[in-house]
Amino acid sequence: MEIITKNAKETFELGRKIGSSLMGSEVLAFVGNLGAGKTTFIQGLAHGLKIKSKIVSPTFILMRQYGDFYHLDLYRLEGDVKKEVENLGLFDILQDTKNIVAIEWAEKIKDNLPKNTKWNNLPKNTKWITFENINEDTRKITIDE
Numbered sequence: 001m002e003i004i005t006k007n008a009k010e011t012f013e014l015g016r017k018i019g020s021s022l023m024g025s026e027v028l029a030f031v032g033n034l035g036a037g038k039t040t041f042i043q044g045l046a047h048g049l050k051i052k053s054k055i056v057s058p059t060f061i062l063m064r065q066y067g068d069f070y071h072l073d074l075y076r077l078e079g080d081v082k083k084e085v086e087n088l089g090l091f092d093i094l095q096d097t098k099n100i101v102a103i104e105w106a107e108k109i110k111d112n113l114p115k116n117t118k119w120n121n122l123p124k125n126t127k128w129i130t131f132e133n134i135n136e137d138t139r140k141i142t143i144d145e
């Protein structure tokens with residue numbers, strides 16, 4: 001599915017709609033340049049999930065937890081990225097069937113995310129969401145089916 005948004009609010013709203021439709025465990029993988037709107041979308045997502053805290057960009061922090069919702073930003077990770085996220089406990093977090101996990105720059109750990117596989121005996125797949133800058137305020141957002 002491809003959606004064009006014309007400002008940050010529309011991207012937030014799209015995230016909110018998707019957040020309010022999520023049923024339990026999900027892995028959402030975000031791809032796109034700096035400033036493409038990934039965090040804006042995730043702020044909407046958290047709103048849709050009824051998370052009260054303000055979601056801030058975790059670019060300097062790697063991971064933040066809000067109850068069962070986890071927000072990661074791998075932008076700054078280099079080298080053995082798999083090892084780094086393993087040390088953060090990401091793979092245990094992914095195994096926990098109640099968690100919803102949103103990962104910015106997820107392509108860095110593409111091969112380590114669940115793909116039509118069973119984690120903890122439950123089917124799990126990663127939903128990929130890609131952002132492209134069309135111009136200053138227009139973004140093309142592609143959500144994998």
Ligand SMILES: Nc1ncnc2c1ncn2[C@@H]1O[C@H](COP(=O)(O)OP(=O)(O)O)[C@@H](O)[C@H]1O
Binds near residue numbers: 007
């Ligand atoms: N259509 C749009 N969708 C999302 N953000 C937009 C859009 N148009 C302009 N912006 C601006 O682009 C920036 C997106 O920042 P952010 O969501 O932090 O991006 P990322 O997390 O991908 O680096 C914000 O300053 C936002 O106001």
Ligand SMILES: [Mg+2]
Binds near residue numbers: 040073
């Ligand atoms: Mg961001």
